[in-house]
Amino acid sequence: xxxxxxxxxxxxxxxxxxxxxxxxxxxxxxxxxxxxxxxxxxxxxxxxxxxxxxxxxxxxxxxxxxxxxxxxxxxxxxxxxxxxxxxxxxxxxxxxxxxxxxxxxxxxxxxxxxxxxxxxxxxxxxxxxxxxxxxxxxxxxxxxxxxxxxxxxxxxxxxxxxxxxxxxxxxxxxxxxxxxxxxxxxxxxxxxxxxxxxxxxxxxxxxxxxxxxxxxxxxxxxxxxxxxxxxxxxxxxxxxxxxxxxxxxxxxxxxxxxxxxxxxxxxxxxxxxxxxxxxxxxxxxxxxxxxxxxxxxxxxxxxxxxxxxxxxxxxxxxxxxxxxxxxxxxxxxxxxxxxxxxxxxxxxxxxxxxxxxxxxxxxxxx
Amino acid sequence: xxxxxxxxxxxxxxxxxxxxxxxxxxxxxxxxxxxxxxxxxxxxxxxxxxxxxxxxxxxxxxxxxxxxxxxxxxxxxxxxxxxxxxxxxxxxxxxxxxxxxxxxxxxxxxxxxxxxxxxxxxxxxxxxxxxxxxxxxxxxxxxxxxxxxxxxxxxxxxxxxxxxxxxxxxxxxxxxxxxxxxxxxxxxxxxxxxxxxxxxxxxxxxxxxxxxxxxxxxxxxxxxxxxxxxxxxxxxxxxxxxxxxxxxxxxxxxxxxxxxxxxxxxxxxxxxxxxxxxxxxxxxxxxxxxxxxxxxxxxxxxxxxxxxxxxxxxxxxxxxxxxxxxxxxxxxxxxxxxxxxxxxxxxxxxxxxxxxxxxxxxxxxx
Numbered sequence: 001x002x003x004x005x006x007x008x009x010x011x012x013x014x015x016x017x018x019x020x021x022x023x024x025x026x027x028x029x030x031x032x033x034x035x036x037x038x039x040x041x042x043x044x045x046x047x048x049x050x051x052x053x054x055x056x057x058x059x060x061x062x063x064x065x066x067x068x069x070x071x072x073x074x075x076x077x078x079x080x081x082x083x084x085x086x087x088x089x090x091x092x093x094x095x096x097x098x099x100x101x102x103x104x105x106x107x108x109x110x111x112x113x114x115x116x117x118x119x120x121x122x123x124x125x126x127x128x129x130x131x132x133x134x135x136x137x138x139x140x141x142x143x144x145x146x147x148x149x150x151x152x153x154x155x156x157x158x159x160x161x162x163x164x165x166x167x168x169x170x171x172x173x174x175x176x177x178x179x180x181x182x183x184x185x186x187x188x189x190x191x192x193x194x195x196x197x198x199x200x201x202x203x204x205x206x207x208x209x210x211x212x213x214x215x216x217x218x219x220x221x222x223x224x225x226x227x228x229x230x231x232x233x234x235x236x237x238x239x240x241x242x243x244x245x246x247x248x249x250x251x252x253x254x255x256x257x258x259x260x261x262x263x264x265x266x267x268x269x270x271x272x273x274x275x276x277x278x279x280x281x282x283x284x285x286x287x288x289x290x291x292x293x294x295x296x297x298x299x300x301x302x303x304x305x306x307x308x309x310x311x312x313x314x315x316x317x318x319x320x321x322x323x324x325x326x327x328x329x330x331x332x333x334x335x336x337x338x339x340x341x342x343x344x345x346x347x348x349x350x351x352x353x354x355x356x357x358x359x360x361x362x363x364x365x366x
Numbered sequence: 367x368x369x370x371x372x373x374x375x376x377x378x379x380x381x382x383x384x385x386x387x388x389x390x391x392x393x394x395x396x397x398x399x400x401x402x403x404x405x406x407x408x409x410x411x412x413x414x415x416x417x418x419x420x421x422x423x424x425x426x427x428x429x430x431x432x433x434x435x436x437x438x439x440x441x442x443x444x445x446x447x448x449x450x451x452x453x454x455x456x457x458x459x460x461x462x463x464x465x466x467x468x469x470x471x472x473x474x475x476x477x478x479x480x481x482x483x484x485x486x487x488x489x490x491x492x493x494x495x496x497x498x499x500x501x502x503x504x505x506x507x508x509x510x511x512x513x514x515x516x517x518x519x520x521x522x523x524x525x526x527x528x529x530x531x532x533x534x535x536x537x538x539x540x541x542x543x544x545x546x547x548x549x550x551x552x553x554x555x556x557x558x559x560x561x562x563x564x565x566x567x568x569x570x571x572x573x574x575x576x577x578x579x580x581x582x583x584x585x586x587x588x589x590x591x592x593x594x595x596x597x598x599x600x601x602x603x604x605x606x607x608x609x610x611x612x613x614x615x616x617x618x619x620x621x622x623x624x625x626x627x628x629x630x631x632x633x634x635x636x637x638x639x640x641x642x643x644x645x646x647x648x649x650x651x652x653x654x655x656x657x658x659x660x661x662x663x664x665x666x667x668x669x670x671x672x673x674x675x676x677x678x679x680x681x682x683x684x685x686x687x688x689x690x691x692x693x694x695x696x697x698x699x700x701x702x703x704x705x706x707x708x709x710x711x712x713x714x715x716x717x718x719x720x721x722x723x724x725x726x727x728x729x730x731x732x
Contacts, residue, residue, distance in 0.1 A: 002444045066432065066452040066495075069502070078368045082505055084451050086432040129432075136435070139448055140506075 001135075002144040004107070007193045013100035013107055014196025016361040017162030017222055018307045019333075023106075024059035024360040025308070026137060027051060028090040029072040029082075031065055034124070034291045035089055035349045037282030042345040047090075048075055049341045050306070050313055050353055055080050057310035058359075061140075063087060063133070083140060088115070088130040091351055093217065094154035096358035097134040097145065100196060106363040109146045109194055110134035111153040116212045117177025118152070123211060123350070124286060141360070151190050152178040156215040156355050158191065161222045162365070164198035164257030166191050171205045171214035178213075199257040204246045207231060208239040210299035217354045218301045220247060223265070223332040226256060231301045232266035240269060267328055270319035273300040279348055292348070304352030305329060307359075312336050315343035315352045367501075368510040370473070373559045379466035379473055380562025382727040383528030383588055384673045385699075389472075390425035390726040391674070392503060393417060394456040395438040395448075397431055400490070400657045401455055401715045403648030408711035413456075414441055415707045416672070416679055416719055421446050423676035424725075427506075429453060429499070449506060454481070454496040457717055459583065460520035462724035463500040463511065466562060472729040475512045475560055476500035477519040482578045483543025484518070489577060489716070490652060507726070517556050518544040522581040522721050524557065527588045528731075530564035530623030532557050537571045537580035544579075565623040570612045573597060574605040576665035583720045584667045586613060589631070589698040592622060597667045598632035606635060633694055636685035639666040645714055658714070670718030671695060673725075678702050681709035681718045 008014070027047065030036045036043040054060055055077060063085035064072035073082045087095065094116075097108030113131040115122035131149070138145035159167040172178075173187055182190070188200045206214025219231045230247055233240050251264045277294035285291070302325035305314045312333045316322040322340060330338035346352050374380070393413065396402045402409040420426055421443060429451035430438035439448045453461070460482075463474030479497040481488035497515070504511035525533040538544075539553055548556070554566045572580025585597045596613055599606050617630045643660035651657070668691035671680045678699045682688040688706060696704035712718050 001447070069498070073501075073505070081367070081508060083449070084502060086450060132435070135439075136450060139439070142447060 001139040009196040012102040015160040016365045021362040022359045026096045026358045029064040030090040032089045033284040034286045046345040054308045086129040092358040093156045093355045095130040095133045108138040112149040120177030156217040166197045166200045169203045175213040207299040226260040227263045229267040231303045233269045270317045304354040306357045312338045316340040367505040375562045378468045381526040382731045387728040388725045392462045392724045395430040396456040398455045399650040400652045412711040420674045452495040458724040459522045459721045461496040461499045474504035478515040486543030522583040532563045532566045535569045541579040571609045573665040592626040593629045595631045595633040597669045636683045670720040672723045678704045682706040
């Protein structure tokens with residue numbers, strides 16, 4: 001693995017869309033006791049269900065800490081590769097490399113990771129093992145790696161349409177815990193130059209109470225070039241209403257890198273999901289403070305799906321809207337099968353199916 | 367990775383000779399403080415020299431414990447892959463899989479490992495991380511794995527000529543700390559059935575004071591089909607004289623699987639190498655007992671070389687015989703370059719260059 005200090009865009013590399021063909025997918029076996037209740041047993045099962053679906057059409061690599069390796073290897077099917085790798089938590093989207101391609105070769109980008117806000121408003125300390133994972137994964141996969149550690153970014157805060165447009169949120173990328181020394185223009189230039197893009201679309205915000213400072217991957221996602229889904233509620237009394245409306249208004253007012261107006265599909269949100277006292281009882285404190293309190297609202301959203309080669313893996317919450325969300329996504333991905341996974345046990349950790357995955361694109365994507 | 371319970375020989379698989387083409391090589395970054403003096407710094411440098419030579423013609427994968435990963439990654443050249451993997455010590459020959467091929471596909475054999483003798487006369491306790499490595503490496507390399515954990519064997523105790531002959535030592539394979547419940551005939555059948563061989567040649571012994579119970583890879587090695595080198599001393603007063611002579615007499619009396627008489631080349635031994643008080647001072651005790659005592663004789667031998675695709679990497683001891691050994695091996699491997707590495711800092715750990723390597727054969731070897 002060579003460590004590169006040049007710019008992907010100048011080198012002819014760009015980030016493909018998630019709906020382009022994948023070579024594989026990376027996940028991390030859950031373990032952290034202040035993130036996953038009751039020793040992560042329920043989370044493991046939910047992760048395993050997600051992995052099982054993705055592994056039907058992609059080569060899945062699961063990173064397990066040395067003391068979780070045997071449990072992971074025993075639990076997961078033989079076609080899934082389990083490798084030993086240290087981590088602080090289990091969010092492959094945010095700690096694995098962002099992969100870029102020039103149509104022949106794949107390279108990884110190693111962004112700086114500071115647990116979603118560092119000492120300002122990060123979610124745990126330390127985060128050193130997480131921050132090392134992108135480079136370790138490039139080494140494992142034999143791909144060269146761009147050193148971008150001086151720029152704090154998580155994979156969940158960006159989406160690419162593969163045709164020059166990047167989608168992000170102001171709430172996250174302009175937050176004080178990431179790159180406060182950089183102007184909005186400088187941050188945008190970083191996205192364009194590293195992701196090989198022409199235009200950055202800045203949604204104002206994400207999902208209410210999303211502790212990542214409102215990652216885009218929980219509120220809005222590309223389903224095709226020029227098309228997105230947006231998390232939506234009709235309840236005007238919900239905090240989320242104004243937030244989704246502001247995103248809708250923004251998306252209605254812009255064009256993408258190709259000059260297209262975006263088709264915006266509304267994806268309903270489930271009724272607010274709150275954490276129970278029993279669930280909180282199963283979580284370790286962090287520095288003597290609880291990480292969740294009973295009744296706390298979780299950032300549940302159907303937008304946090306993963307687009308595998310032959311499936312779309314969609315979070316389900318035991319909500320009447322589960323089926324509606326599945327049907328909408330099935331209609332938007334006619335060549336794939338939309339499959340639901342009951343994801344409350346992932347959501348309790350703070351994210352969802354998209355957050356626990358990172359696709360490895362096929363290098364040969366045109 | 368599928369776990370297989372069938373027999374490699376019946377499945378059409380066999381162990382190629384080390385001098386057949388390799389796809390790559392596995393090593394483990396040294397760390398154990400009761401094996402490697404002064405925090406393993408000198409050992410790391412010697413390992414890095416060996417790795418550097420092998421990496422000129424093979425894809426090298428180095429396993430580093432999580433707290434050694436950064437040091438390994440920084441120290442080793444970019445074309446070497448570093449992966450995180452737990453280990454108890456650093457002898458890839460003995461803990462990595464033995465690879466077998468059917469001419470198309472590669473598979474690994476996961477032997478049982480008990481630190482060269484388990485609770486009877488093993489060298490450390492516990493050995494659980496070492497014993498897990500073969501399977502982890504098969505998983506990492508995406509090759510299916512034969513579960514042979516019920517049979518205790520280390521890679522250093524066998525050599526294959528790739529044409530049906532296995533070379534081993536009675537001293538090691540019939541030792542009480544490995545498979546005392548099995549007869550010699552049963553052990554031999556295990557070798558034949560797992561390594562796809564027809565005939566096992568049983569040298570009586572190995573190198574004096576070799577704490578592996580005298581692994582064959584320190585005393586005798588195939589250099590071509592029908593040809594071996596044998597560690598040799600002319601000093602009749604040395605303990606080793608009778609041992610080498612017994613091996614010579616045995617090798618002169620047998621034929622290989624193809625019915626050939628063996629050509630035996632004598633490879634001189636260096637003058638006895640003993641460990642110094644200063645070196646012992648740099649080693650942690652194990653359970654309150656020193657692992658080395660000043661003046662202790664080490665099992666130095668030039669036979670512990672590694673045959674890379676384009677090089678033969680040969681231990682050197684600062685002995686007048688260093689050059690002679692290099693010249694003999696150069697003449698026996700005319701298509702490769704014989705390169706010496708000063709290996710005292712590997713020898714102190716108890717083995718040498720062959721012991722710290724494990725080749726991954728090309729699956730397509732005919």
